Amino acid sequence: MPPVAWLSSLALVLVIVGGILLASYAPRPAPLGLATALLVVAIALMVVAAGLLARIKEFAWVTFGVVFKWALLAYVIVAGMIEFAFVHDHTRGSSLVLVTLMLTVFALSVPTTIAFTTARFADPT
């Protein structure tokens, strides 16, 4: 199996580091360069993970879909709550865009890792 879970987990780690970087400057505006670089690498890792995933022939797609769907729902709620907190704290402009994209990677990477780990052991039929 391709290292889909490794890639999505690494993407998660990068956005967590980026999030800590931004949060450590709050309420002052944070320098966005490093956080943006981390986000770009995280998005690239997720794209590669999606590409590798799509190329798998024998895979339990039904199991993957079910687990991904429910995990996505749960982590969209968690990400939405964090986004709400940032908006409520008057985070605006580039910082808000960065936070939103990081939370999007977060909300996609966790379900990808969970669903892939579950489906790789499931019966493809």
Add this chain to the structure above:
Amino acid sequence: MGGTVSEDTIVGALAPSHAHPREKIQVVPLAGLPFVALAVIFVALSIGFNWRWGLMFNHVVGGGLWTGIDLFVGFVIGPILGRLSVPARAEFAARFMPKMVIIMPTVVMMTLATGFQVARQLGNLAASSPNHAWLIVSFCVVGVMAGVALSVLEPANIAVLYEMNKPVPSGERIGRLMKRFIYTAGLTGAMQIATLVIMTRLGSR
């Protein structure tokens, strides 16, 4: 880790028999979802209205449960589980893990979403605050715990439950995934000790 029982034993323990047909495990206990919804609404209202008691309640209760559960699972349940026979371990996991699926993300969400607001209200986020450095350390500790929990512990938890729902589960696979669960629970338990030190320091300054 009590791995002396053969794989056939766990498969036998999990396989359905005519006398006792094996119950299908409900991966997400639906009865718990209304409580999760209530927690989400409570957190949202507390943040939205800058409700200090609500923020503090969610942060202290969520954080206390998160820390307590991690320590208890990592250092009490984990070692006991490791010494149980494999069928007993599987039987316990089938009842325990679905509850963790619903409890842990909820208490983590309660703690993190409100923790940032509490820090902001108390002025601990300001760079001039004497607590600022401790706060950044706590962000890092939480970051490591979140990374471990979300990329290793939670996927292993769900995968074990799906494996147990198969007509013929693989004992070797369940054992391997549960080892991952037990070790990472121990690791996050150890990280929680750091959280206790940091939070009690923050609270006493």
